[in-house]
Every structure is written in C-alpha cells, then in structure tokens.
Amino acid sequence: MQEQVHTVSNSTTSRRHFIDLLLGASILGWLASIAYPVIRYLKPLPQTGATGPTRLTREETAKLEQDQFIIVPVSGQRVIVLQSQDQKLLAFSAKCTHEGCTVTYLPGQSVIWCPCHDGRYDLSGRVLSGPPPKPLPEYAVRRQPDGGIVISEERA
Amino acid sequence: MQSGGSRMEGLSFLKNEPDKNGAEPGRGLLGWVDRRYQVTPLLEFMRHKQVPLGSHWMGWYYLGGITMFFFIVQVVTGVLLLMYFQPGEATAYESIHFLTTKVPFGWLIRSVHSWSAHLMIISLTLHMFSTMMLKAYRPPRELTWVSGYLLFLITLGFGFSGYLLPWNKLAYFATTVGTNIVRSVPFLGDWLLLVLRGGQDVTINTLYRFFAAHVVILPLAFVGIISLHLLFIQRQGMAPPISAKVAPRGMKFFPSFALRDVLLWLACLMLLVTLAVFLPYGPGIPGMDWELGSKADAMAPAYAGIKPEWYFLWEYQLLKEFPPHLFGLEGPQVCLFLIAILLGIWAIIPWLDRRAARNKPSPAFSDFGWAAILFLVYLTLMGWDIGATGAGNDMSLVQRSARVCAWWTLAAGVVMIAFRSWWFEHRWFVLTGAALLQIALHGLMGISYLLAGAISAGLAIIVIAASYFMTSRPNETGTT
Numbered sequence: 028m029q030e031q032v033h034t035v036s037n038s039t040t041s042r043r044h045f046i047d048l049l050l051g052a053s054i055l056g057w058l059a060s061i062a063y064p065v066i067r068y069l070k071p072l073p074q075t076g077a078t079g080p081t082r083l084t085r086e087e088t089a090k091l092e093q094d095q096f097i098i099v100p101v102s103g104q105r106v107i108v109l110q111s112q113d114q115k116l117l118a119f120s121a122k123c124t125h126e127g128c129t130v131t132y133l134p135g136q137s138v139i140w141c142p143c144h145d146g147r148y149d150l151s152g153r154v155l156s157g158p159p160p161k162p163l164p165e166y167a168v169r170r171q172p173d174g175g176i177v178i179s180e181e182r183a
Numbered sequence: 184m185q186s187g188g189s190r191m192e193g194l195s196f197l198k199n200e201p202d203k204n205g206a207e208p209g210r211g212l213l214g215w216v217d218r219r220y221q222v223t224p225l226l227e228f229m230r231h232k233q234v235p236l237g238s239h240w241m242g243w244y245y246l247g248g249i250t251m252f253f254f255i256v257q258v259v260t261g262v263l264l265l266m267y268f269q270p271g272e273a274t275a276y277e278s279i280h281f282l283t284t285k286v287p288f289g290w291l292i293r294s295v296h297s298w299s300a301h302l303m304i305i306s307l308t309l310h311m312f313s314t315m316m317l318k319a320y321r322p323p324r325e326l327t328w329v330s331g332y333l334l335f336l337i338t339l340g341f342g343f344s345g346y347l348l349p350w351n352k353l354a355y356f357a358t359t360v361g362t363n364i365v366r367s368v369p370f371l372g373d374w375l376l377l378v379l380r381g382g383q384d385v386t387i388n389t390l391y392r393f394f395a396a397h398v399v400i401l402p403l404a405f406v407g408i409i410s411l412h413l414l415f416i417q418r419q420g421m422a423p424p425i426s427a428k429v430a431p432r433g434m435k436f437f438p439s440f441a442l443r444d445v446l447l448w449l450a451c452l453m454l455l456v457t458l459a460v461f462l463p464y465g466p467g468i469p470g471m472d473w474e475l476g477s478k479a480d481a482m483a484p485a486y487a488g489i490k491p492e493w494y495f496l497w498e499y500q501l502l503k504e505f506p507p508h509l510f511g512l513e514g515p516q517v518c519l520f521l522i523a524i525l526l527g528i529w530a531i532i533p534w535l536d537r538r539a540a541r542n543k544p545s546p547a548f549s550d551f552g553w554a555a556i557l558f559l560v561y562l563t564l565m566g567w568d569i570g571a572t573g574a575g576n577d578m579s580l581v582q583r584s585a586r587v588c589a590w591w592t593l594a595a596g597v598v599m600i601a602f603r604s605w606w607f608e609h610r611w612f613v614l615t616g617a618a619l620l621q622i623a624l625h626g627l628m629g630i631s632y633l634l635a636g637a638i639s640a641g642l643a644i645i646v647i648a649a650s651y652f653m654t655s656r657p658n659e660t661g662t663t
C-alpha cells in the first residue's frame with residue numbers, strides 16, 4: 028500500500044512537471060511569435076540606390092577645384108575626393124574609422140582630418156594620429172578624356 | 184513631539200473631515216467621494232507623513248521634487264512644440280526654423296524646453312549624488328535607488344534623442360558619433376546600430392525613430408518608473424540620517440514640507456523663465472547652446488569644435504583618451520566596456536555598500552562618490568577645453584589644455600578634501616587621492632590618461648587591501 032501511494036505521487040509529479048514544461052515551452056513559443064515580427068519590422072531594409080561608379084557633376088568639379096576636396100555619395104557611401112598639392116586626384120571613404128564622423132581635407136598640411144576627436148590620416152589613408160583604429164579605405168578615381176571625374180569602388 | 188492635526192488650518196479642502204467616531208464620513212464633496220472610494224485612510228496617511236530632520240541639510244530633500252517640476256515643464260512645452268514640429272527630410276529643420284522665427288512666442292517655448300532640459304539634468308544629477316552621499320539607498324530602499332538610476336538613464340536618453348530632432352548639422356554629427364558607440368556592443372552591436380539608426384548611416388529614418396522615442400517611448404517609460412519611484416518613497420518615507428542615535432525629528436509633509444516645495448517650484452519657474460527670455464539660445468558655452476545653425480547635410484564634413492551636450496562631454500573626452508587599440512580590441516570597444524562597468528557599479532551600490540546596510544558610516548563609499556565627481560569634472564573640463572580648436576593644432580595645445588584642467592581639478596580636489604575633513608569629519612580619502620593622483624600624473628606629468636589611471640587604481644587597491652588586513656583583526660574599528 029505504502030509503496031503504491033509513493034508511485035502514484037511520483038508519477039503525478041513527473042506528469043505535472045511534464046505539463047509545466049509544455050506550458051513553459053508554449054509560452055516561450057508564443058512570446059517568440061510576437062517578438063519575431065516586431066524585431067524584423069525594426070530592422071531596416073538594406074539601402075537601395077545608385078550603385079556603381081559616380082561621375083562628378085559640373086558643380087561638384089568646380090567645388091573640388093575651389094576647396095581642393097568634395098564629399099559625394101558613391102554606392103550609398105560618403106566618399107571624399109581630394110586634389111593633393113601635386114594635383115593628384117585621390118578618393119577615400121569619408122567615414123572616419125573611429126566613430127563615423129565625416130572627415131575633411133586640410134590642403135595646407137596634406138592631411139585628412141576628422142574634427143570629432145582629432146583623428147588624422149595621411150594621403151594614403153593611413154592613421155597619423157588620434158584615436159581612429161583603421162586606415163580609410165581608398166576608392167579609385169579617374170580623370171576621363173573629356174575631363175570628367177569618375178569615382179568607383181574598386182581599389183585604386 | 185508631534186503636534187497632531189492642529190496644523191491643518193492651511194488646507195481648507197481637508198476641513199471636511201469624517202467625525203471622530205469614524206462612523207459616518209462628512210458631507211460635501213469630500214464626503215461624497217469618500218463614501219464611494221474610501222479616501223480617508225489616504226488623507227490620514229498624508230496627514231501623518233513626515234520628513235525626517237537630521238544632521239544634514241534639508242535642501243537635499245527638495246532636489247527630487249525640483250527634478251519632477253522640470254519634467255512637468257518638459258511635458259507641457261514638449262506638447263506645445265509637437266503642434267508645430269514636422270519630422271521629415273524637408274520639414275524637420277524648416278518647421279523648427281518657422282517655429283522660432285515666425286510663430287508668436289515659438290522661440291520662448293523652445294527656449295524654455297531647452298533650458299528646462301538642462302536644469303532637469305543638473306537637479307537630477309545633484310539629487311543622485313546627494314542620495315549617494317547620504318546613503319539613502321541603503322536597505323530597505325535599494326529599489327528606490329535603482330528606479331532613480333533608471334530615470335537618470337532615461338533622462339539622458341531624452342537629451343540624446345531630442346538633440347537630433349531639429350535636424351541641424353551639429354545634431355547630425357553628435358548623433359553619428361553617439362549611435363556609433365553601440366557598434367561596440369559584443370555580438371549584437373551591428374544589429375543594434377541598424378535598429379537605432381534605421382539604416383547604415385544617420386538619415387531621416389534615424390530622426391523618425393528618435394522622434395518616436397522622444398515623444399512616446401521615453402515619456403511612457405519615465406512616467407511608469409517615476410510612479411514606482413514615488414510609490415516607494417510614499418510607502419517607506421524618506422531615509423533618516425545614517426546611524427541616527429535618537430529617533431529623528433520630523434517635519435510634517437503637509438503642509439510644512441509641501442508648501443516649501445511649492446515655493447521652490449515657483450522660484451524654479453522664475454529662474455527658468457528669466458534664463459529662457461534673456462538667453463533664448465543658451466549661455467553659448469559649447470555643449471549648452473541650441474542655436475539652430477545650418478541644416479544637416481550628409482555630404483558636409485564635420486567641422487572644428489564639434490562637441491556633444493555638456494553632460495556627455497566626459498564620455499566624449501574618455502573616448503578621445505583611448506588609443507586605437509588596447510588588449511587586442513578596438514579602443515572605443517574597451518572604452519564602452521569601461522563605461523558599462525562604471526555604470527553597472529553605480530547601479531548596484533546599495534548591495535555593495537555592506538556597512539551602510541548595517542546602518543554604519545561607510546567612508547569608502549562616500550569617498551567613491553566624491554572621487555566620481557572629480558573623475559567627471561576633470562574629463563568634462565578637458566572635453567570643454569578646446570583640445571580640438573583650430574585645424575593646425577599640435578600636441579602641445581592638447582597638453583596645455585590638460586595641464587590647465589588638471590590644476591583646476593586639483594585645486595577643487597584639495598578644497599573638497601579640506602571641506603570634508605572639517606565639516607563632515609571625513610578621514611578616508613583613498614579613492615579621492617587616487618583620482619587626484621591620476622589627474623596630476625596625466626595633466627602635469629604628461630603620462631597617458633589610461634596609464635595614469637592604471638597606476639592610481641593599482642595604488643588605491645594596494646592601500647585598501649593593506650588597510651583591510653590591518654584593521655580586520657581588531658574588528659573593523661579603524662575605518663570609521
């Protein structure tokens with residue numbers, strides 16, 4: 028008798044345990060089925076837009092001549108195009124590798140400068156000083172026979 | 184000791200009390216409400232509510248109320264601003280411009296909103312530090328501390344998200360840098376960044392998300408948590424001074440304390456309006472300036488002197504002090520990790536401070552609070568100063584700035600120690616000492632900030648360990 032009671036209660040506990048488990052799992056599943064659409068909803072779609080090489084407009088070229096640099100979008104990325112002192116055209120990602128500020132060009136010092144935390148890069152994109160951890164990726168820039176300037180993603 | 188209900192004359196609406204037999208509630212509106220909702224116990228509770236008077240200055244008790252006052256101002260002015268603000272690429276900046284230039288008193292509403300935001304952060308910070316110094320967080324009030332801490336974080340979130348809404352250049356870069364920091368979160372970083380910005384970069388989509396956060400998500404969270412915070416305080420009363428030998432004297436909450444509260448709120452309103460009218464675009468110090476400037480432009484370079492709001496300056500400066508790489512990780516990653524640890528410690532102070540939990544003075548934790556102030560002040564001063572002025576600066580300019588900031592902070596630290604030992608009779612200054620040592624090593628001797636920090640922290644640990652082993656045998660008498 029004693030033993031039988033024991034088995035009964037034991038099997039009840041395990042059954043209860045099993046049902047608890049089932050319940051817990053279904054609550055989790057239920058929550059996940061709510062959370063998943065919300066999470067997907069919040070994650071933005073990949074940016075679409077012009078890809079491929081970018082050709083500077085007339086105004087942009089004029090601005091480049093005047094300021095020695097200009098920032099333009101290339102495949103959805105900010106790119107700084109600059110004219111070095113020996114009139115060479117160079118292009119780099121304009122996004123500082125530190126915290127992503129937009130860099131600028133200091134023609135007098137031949138330095139690409141990020142004002143946000145005073146990061147400095149040389150004209151091959153390497154870090155000269157300041158907190159940026161990586162060099163600026165370089166873009167290819169070409170002057171076409173008709174004088175147009177084209178920037179493209181493939182490495183120079 | 185307590186003067187009973189004789190001081191209720193000031194509150195005429197409470198005159199209609201239930202009769203003393205407690206049988207039948209009174210007549211009139213109060214009676215009508217009471218018969219339905221039994222509010223008498225609540226009124227009784229309020230009537231007996233007391234604010235403990237003790238060894239410390241009462242002023243600290245008002246800071247929470249003042250913070251709440253500024254929050255209410257934020258809600259009211261925020262709703263007013265909402266009636267003109269139009270989020271959108273072609274409208275966000277334009278609508279704020281219209282608001283401040285064309286709408287009658289639009290400038291004033293915006294100015295009050297901005298001023299009140301800054302004043303709210305100031306009073307909230309003071310409130311938090313005074314709670315810390317008075318050890319009001321000790322059991323059973325741990326959750327009051329935690330909820331207040333969450334309110335502090337939410338308030339910073341308000342500041343950060345509101346900053347972007349005018350869609351001007353400054354906001355654009357501040358948001359770029361500020362959001363980029365989450366990229367350093369392990370595993371989730373990239374996903375978080377996308378969700379926060381609504382894309383790879385800061386775009387108008389970011390503004391939509393920040394707008395939703397600023398006007399709906401954060402206010403709801405704030406109201407929810409502050410309700411808890413106030414409920415906790417109502418249930419437990421305010422913390423009596425630590426190790427009070429005699430039962431603390433009390434001041435009646437109604438009407439004595441409440442009227443003082445109201446008076447102070449009026450004073451705050453006067454201050455707020457005066458500032459808003461005479462300095463509608465802020466005092467003009469970097470980080471406390473809301474001149475609209477020019478519109479955000481993703482293709483414009485950042486410019487010199489870009490700074491976040493003053494209450495984020497310490498973080499901004501800390502980010503600058505980290506080298507590109509450290510321990511095989513990227514500098515910003517380690518920096519974020521350090522900040523997370525510091526904020527984490529701050530959150531769980533009630534559980535760390537074992538001595539205060541036993542209602543004993545805990546000088547080490549007082550000192551921790553004071554050292555935290557020095558740490559923040561030094562970084563903030565450096566962030567303010569000007570390391571980044573002019574394109575042509577060299578290292579010496581940064582060093583010069585560090586030296587000036589170090590002298591100021593050291594002077595403040597010495598005054599602080601003198602004041603504490605004289606006024607509060609503090610005798611434990613290890614952490615303050617370590618903070619000052621770091622400042623001296625960095626600012627005056629030119630050792631790198633992190634190395635200076637490591638040296639000072641190491642020394643502090645040695646001193647604490649030594650004193651612990653020396654005093655633990657005679658059983659903790661020496662540390663008070």
Ligand code: FES
Binds near residue numbers: 146158
């Ligand atoms: S974002 Fe460029 S240096 Fe920090």
